[in-house]
Amino acid sequence: MTVINEKQCNGCKICQIYCTVDAIIYNSEDKKCYVDQDLCTECYVCLRQKVCNRGAIEPIELDNFYKQFQHGMSDPVENHGVTGVTGRGTEEVKTNDVSGRVKKGEVGIAIDMGRPGMGVYLRDASKVAMAIAKVGVELQSAEHTPLAALMKDVKTGELIEDCLNYHLLSVIVEGKCAENKLKDVLGALQEVEKQIDTVFSLGLILRVDEFGQTKALACLDELSIPQPYWGKVNMGLGRPLSLD
Amino acid sequence: MTHSLHRSGNIESQKKDFVWFMYQTQGVNDKNIKPSALEFIAAAEECGSENWGDVKTGPITKYSVEEIKDKITDKSRLRGVFTRKEQVVEFLEIVKSKDTGMSVVISGVLSEVIPTCKDAGVTPHSINYSLGIWGKKDNLPDDVTLSVTTMCGHHMIPPKFVNHIRNQVEKGRLSAEEGAIKLANFCYCGIFNQVRCSDIIKENIKS
Numbered sequence: 001m002t003v004i005n006e007k008q009c010n011g012c013k014i015c016q017i018y019c020t021v022d023a024i025i026y027n028s029e030d031k032k033c034y035v036d037q038d039l040c041t042e043c044y045v046c047l048r049q050k051v052c053n054r055g056a057i058e059p060i061e062l063d064n065f066y067k068q069f070q071h072g073m074s075d076p077v078e079n080h081g082v083t084g085v086t087g088r089g090t091e092e093v094k095t096n097d098v099s100g101r102v103k104k105g106e107v108g109i110a111i112d113m114g115r116p117g118m119g120v121y122l123r124d125a126s127k128v129a130m131a132i133a134k135v136g137v138e139l140q141s142a143e144h145t146p147l148a149a150l151m152k153d154v155k156t157g158e159l160i161e162d163c164l165n166y167h168l169l170s171v172i173v174e175g176k177c178a179e180n181k182l183k184d185v186l187g188a189l190q191e192v193e194k195q196i197d198t199v200f201s202l203g204l205i206l207r208v209d210e211f212g213q214t215k216a217l218a219c220l221d222e223l224s225i226p227q228p229y230w231g232k233v234n235m236g237l238g239r240p241l242s243l244d
Numbered sequence: 245m246t247h248s249l250h251r252s253g254n255i256e257s258q259k260k261d262f263v264w265f266m267y268q269t270q271g272v273n274d275k276n277i278k279p280s281a282l283e284f285i286a287a288a289e290e291c292g293s294e295n296w297g298d299v300k301t302g303p304i305t306k307y308s309v310e311e312i313k314d315k316i317t318d319k320s321r322l323r324g325v326f327t328r329k330e331q332v333v334e335f336l337e338i339v340k341s342k343d344t345g346m347s348v349v350i351s352g353v354l355s356e357v358i359p360t361c362k363d364a365g366v367t368p369h370s371i372n373y374s375l376g377i378w379g380k381k382d383n384l385p386d387d388v389t390l391s392v393t394t395m396c397g398h399h400m401i402p403p404k405f406v407n408h409i410r411n412q413v414e415k416g417r418l419s420a421e422e423g424a425i426k427l428a429n430f431c432y433c434g435i436f437n438q439v440r441c442s443d444i445i446k447e448n449i450k451s
Contacts, residue, residue, distance in 0.1 A: 017402060017404040017408045018404075018405055043400065076247070093372035094265060094267040095347045098273070099269055110249075112250065115250065116250060116384070117403060118383065170398070196380065197380055201376065202374075203374055204373045210368070217373065228373040230354065230373075231249070231357070232349055233361070234347060235336060235361065235366045237343075
């Protein structure tokens, strides 16, 4: 947990511009800053960048699993304990040429909850995970993606109650479905996006032909979703190469 | 993590923004990665990668190349940026010839990246397509700020700090290039494109 030592703080407010989610609040009565613990994501930017020259910002031991999870997802320097991957702890498309996680005829769904920069309460991540599970997305297991460790059941996507009020800088809801289910999944996301109090950035992972093309995105036009112009291209240089 | 996938801003500006990755697969080729990592760093330097780094140490805008190399472990992740398509082609040609077995990913505007595959003689395997931002967008920062903050996909760059830097440049206390370096130092991975950032600042300050 990140706190501001009130004895050290002189109320200069410089630290406020370094907070990624505006969780540093100035109290005009005692002329000190404090960290709103409900908003703070434990990203540790204020600590790593040493923004207080009086050393008033201090880390306190993250004393439960959820706080550790919150920090692990919000601070990219950390490796996730199970997947071993830094950042939000998933390899997604980056190693798909070797892992074969998303195969021909499938669509990988990577929903960056809280991104860009808004943060996400896990209650909203739960809503989105449940919405896509309901229309046939097979959510990734805890072996591959961190959020699954907080699910009651990866078949439903529902997160356990104790975690719902934790605020993370970002976390990925990750799964896959058959290409012919993509339209249903996107429709479900168009519905659930109206029910959450934050944003998400959506990525679709697909195997492509030798020219870098796929026909699976044709359904976007039917849903009035603009065709993507930015992507992350796995160049197929990993070995052993997955041909699936 | 998909931290290079959702960069935003003016399309012409984005065409000067390419992110490269070397990636090891857990349980397959994730042991003793340092020799491969050094090959990637050599290729990146040969092609003039404007920024690169290892999330476990930080970017070259803040740390020396030697320090980053010394600290490489099997938990490291090597990434960086290019600003020109020609650099990407050359980089792909080199890493293909080294045949390290590591996965290689390039993020960017697809109409720019896809042709580099053919030019470099590589066959794309999979693509993670960005479908943009969904949900409650009312509280997002303005588009210019987002075009800067999204260059650190982990969002280590606070929007208020971007405004602070723009103010400093407007007041003549920093050059746009100096301001861009200060922002780049927040992105531990080294995928922040400080060249593009400097251009964005110059285009959007009140003169």
